[in-house]
Amino acid sequence: MKKIKINSIYIAFGLLAFASITACKKDFEDPSRVKIDDALNGSQALSAVAVGVQRTYTLARTGVIFNSIAASGFSSNELKLLNAGNIPELQLSTGGSAVDATNTILFNMWATAYKVVDESNKVISGAEKLGDKGYASGLIGYVTIFKALALGNVSSFWQKVPVTIGKNVPFVDRVDGYKAAIAAIDNALAKIAANPISAQFSSTVPDLNIVNTLHALKARYALFSGQYALALTEANAVSLSTGVSFAFDNANPNVLNTIISSNNVFQPTDENLGLSGALLPDPADKRIPFYTEWKATGTNPPTLRMKGFSQTTITSIPVFLPGEIILIKAEAYARQTTPDLNSALTELNKVVTKNNDVFGVNANLPALTGTYTQPQLLELIYKHRCIELFASGLKLEDMRRFGRPVAEMKRSFMPYPFQERDNNTNTPPNPAF
Template identity: 50%
Template sequence: MKNLKSKYTIWTFLLCASVLLGACKKEYLNPNGASATDVLSSAKGLTGVTVGLQKAYSTSRAGLLYASLSLNGITTNELISINTGNTNEERLMAGGVQVDGNNTIVLGVWTASNKIIYDADNVINNAVNLADKNYAAGLIAHASIFKAIALGNLSEFWEKIPAGIGLNVGFINRLDGFNKAIATIENAQAVIAANAISTTFLGNIPTGVDIPNTLNALKARYALFAGNYALALTAANAVDLTKRSTFTYDALNLNPIFEIATSTNNVVQPKNINLGQTGVNVPDAGDLRIPFYTVINTTVRINGFGVSTFAQIPLYLPGEMTLIKAEAYVRQATPNLASALTELNKLVTKTPAQDPFGVGAGLPAITGSPTAQTLLDLIYKHRCIELFMSGLKLEDMRRFNQPLTDRKRNFFPYPFAERDNNTNTPADPTF
């Protein structure tokens, strides 16, 4: 990752300088004069960095949120490219060797993830030096959310991920990447357990993100992906399923799904009314999640969390936590199939009115005594529906041993920008 460190430093300081300039009405700052000491040693400067993290993740076509949803969605047949002039989306549609290290969507996910990790580390490592430990706790917890998500994205899309940021860094296994995300979260949880997040900090960041619940939800997600089912179950049980944790948008920061895809109808849209599912995984007739996520406007169009300019996008869905519990019960060392079925039926029978986001299947309960494999098959099916356009399906397809022919790639090649500057870059996967 040659030269990335200096580049990220410049981006971070310029961003923070602009934040500082706008925050103090009677203070005139030179945006080119913000030094590392100025930015990383003050609560105001560190707040600017962590607010920038959220913006870099959740807004624009270059943001990690939109890029990862597109990369995952096209690869797993959730989404289709609808304009042949969009070369990079079209190559993802073709899949296989047509996706190489030049693909700008692949590069975007890689670069955005690594930049977020770098900036988050600056916040986490410097906030500990602040005198106000409650404000510092907020900074560390908020930045840790985005670092964990970035680590998770790298680990979902690549076989190996960078061990850090710098010249010719080494690489670690993707499983270690998930565990690194978990360690980041647990550090944040220990910090806020010792010093509660100050209300002053919460008043200085965008509204919507429920930090404690999001930390537990992400820990549950990545523990599941890492095969740590006991931890996944414990973390999922700690999430308050009545609460919302969302990215909120305004006139300056638009919902990226609506801005780029829904409003233009020129980039991606759902593949079909079945969300790209085939065979036994096709949604049941009457599944109320289909009209939530899709709408017919001549063709199948995006609805749900991409329906409007200011539509909020969840950091996680309550239904994801319920499905994690169901899966963890099946996959733990001593399977508990009865509890797994109970959790799965909570999801299957839930109506839109019973969900904080209005996501509900409203289907009859599953009856009988399903086997472990039957339950896993049903959990996979309902993850594909409940978590449509969440960016998680590719990881699910691998974990549930779905046929390789059902996806366009299994893992992604490393961007040429990385390979050309880092001699430790691993060999590309064959598929």
């Protein structure tokens, strides 16, 4: 299993490249220092900033990982609030009009995502000028993973999004946001195909299994944008025999562990992961004890806690799960122009019966049998996405795509941070819900 470890050699330079996140006018330069474009004219400097991109994406409360999990978790009923004094979490937990443009979880996700896009673009531009094209393709592929993740995340939470960096940039439909992520991935894959990633790059920058991860993300965003044939093709290109994950250490700890250990912010809604009715997990489903546990603190009685990828300060968080890729295939088969329900069921059963997952996410249940209509099969796929991908930040997108009742959501789309509206006259009106 590959864990993306942040090399301390690069952190100092990377932090220089990431001044504090400013208002979302998407003008990230610090006028008091040398322009980053002028400074990044060599492979070492570009590598340092590339690793800094990763750090920014994963960093504690301001990173995209935590904020997307929190925003989706509360809005989709995966998570319950433990302390109403946590105002941003309280807004999302309450939902509806209680979620406003001052919410710092939404602002941090928005601002950090566009910081990642901005710095990724700078690395890509600098890499294009390198003489070592194998090193350049590695850099482009590496930061494109984070650029695609950033664009994909904002497209999951907002109806319209910018896909360019600058002042007063235009907004496009969220589906076009996913397509922009795919276009970035296509560019990176083309660069790598023309000039395979060099051994020097692979020994210098943390191992992301770049090509495999790019195909996985392309499959995800093709599915989210309704391109089912493309999603199936890309999912079939992904190897599921090894996992890629974000690694953490004491200097950059797993923020989910910090939250869960405090038992003061959120925990799973219940042992059923917030699901009910026909969506209730099978009591024998081994993913439930993987993701949750009953744990006592001191003399207090046991309470339900999040487990899974939040167990310790150094527990890694997957970039994608093998089960997600399999479920992408199942959904793509079920939704394509001429649905292939037999193939969809075959793929779904690979998740239902799985007992050898590289991350330990195993349902280990008997295979589903019988004949299912397309709506029935899609509901089963949705159910198993909810369980397999618990607290991944993806459920709110899934709820909209599968047409779940509004009553099951706390919020469907998010209001735009007031910092964006103050600095960009193109900011659309906030959605009603």
